[in-house]
Amino acid sequence: MIKRVLQPFYTALVLITFLVSLLIAFPFFLLIGARNRPLSRELIWYVVHYWSIGWLCLIGMPIKKIGHLPKGKKYIAVANHISYLDTVAIYAVLPEYFRTLAKKEMAHIPVFGFVYRQLAILVDRSSHHSRSKSMRIMWRVLKNECNVAVFPEGTFNETEEPLKHFYDGAFRLAISTQTAIQPLLFLDTVDRWHYSGWWKLWPGRNRVLYLPPVEVHGLAMDDLHNLKEKVYRMMEEALVKYR
Numbered sequence: 001m002i003k004r005v006l007q008p009f010y011t012a013l014v015l016i017t018f019l020v021s022l023l024i025a026f027p028f029f030l031l032i033g034a035r036n037r038p039l040s041r042e043l044i045w046y047v048v049h050y051w052s053i054g055w056l057c058l059i060g061m062p063i064k065k066i067g068h069l070p071k072g073k074k075y076i077a078v079a080n081h082i083s084y085l086d087t088v089a090i091y092a093v094l095p096e097y098f099r100t101l102a103k104k105e106m107a108h109i110p111v112f113g114f115v116y117r118q119l120a121i122l123v124d125r126s127s128h129h130s131r132s133k134s135m136r137i138m139w140r141v142l143k144n145e146c147n148v149a150v151f152p153e154g155t156f157n158e159t160e161e162p163l164k165h166f167y168d169g170a171f172r173l174a175i176s177t178q179t180a181i182q183p184l185l186f187l188d189t190v191d192r193w194h195y196s197g198w199w200k201l202w203p204g205r206n207r208v209l210y211l212p213p214v215e216v217h218g219l220a221m222d223d224l225h226n227l228k229e230k231v232y233r234m235m236e237e238a239l240v241k242y243r
Helices: 002-033 038-058 086-093 104-108 112-119 128-144 169-177 221-242
Strands: 063-066 075-079 098-103 120-123 147-150 180-186 206-210
Touching (some): 002 038, 002 112, 038 086, 075 086, 075 169, 086 098, 086 180, 086 206, 098 104, 098 112, 098 128, 104 112, 104 120, 112 120, 120 128, 128 147, 206 221
Parallel strands (some): 063 206
Antiparallel strands (some): 180 206
16 A cells, blocks of 8 residues: 555656756767767766666665676676666666667657667667668677677566577677677566556665676587577576575
8 A cells, every 4th residue: 555655756756866867967978979989889888887876776776786797808798678677777787888789669769769879789670681780780899899788588578487588699699709698687677667567666676696607619500599598597597596
């Protein structure tokens, strides 16, 4: 009963703080992002990284980290996707500059879409051409710019299973570039901001679990299915254990 009464006020607080902070930072993003170069994107990323940490603390959802990330090593981060909050939390939990693969629809959101275009590699999953192009861009980003982050389920997991089926993209990219997979899990974001409604926000614990990296050295495309299955099972078992 108390949650039902207070939730609209809390949701309003979250949305107001998000919009106000975004509007304050937007002139900086506009100025820096106009050049659309790696250094510009990295500067924007650092602002978003520290903002996301602070904002999550401000709204009562501070990140608690379980496990450790390897330092000074390129990786492809793969995470489960079960909440609107995941797309913000991922900037708080990965401490080094990265670009994420994201649905092109996100770029249409006013103001937020401009910032997202600077940081994300946009893809239309319904278009084979768009998927192929995004793979080529991610390959260049890994080789020349920074780490990459992917939600391999593609969209929210609304099933009764711990994870949805994984797309091949992240694992194909890992093999073709010989870059390790870094699995991580958002354990509580579905409780903080449920996918069934944009207004279903509530404060509380917000854990991220870093699993051991999965090396791909020496693997070929014939190993793609086994690699994807290995990462899927690691993440599934950890989700069952911690949830």
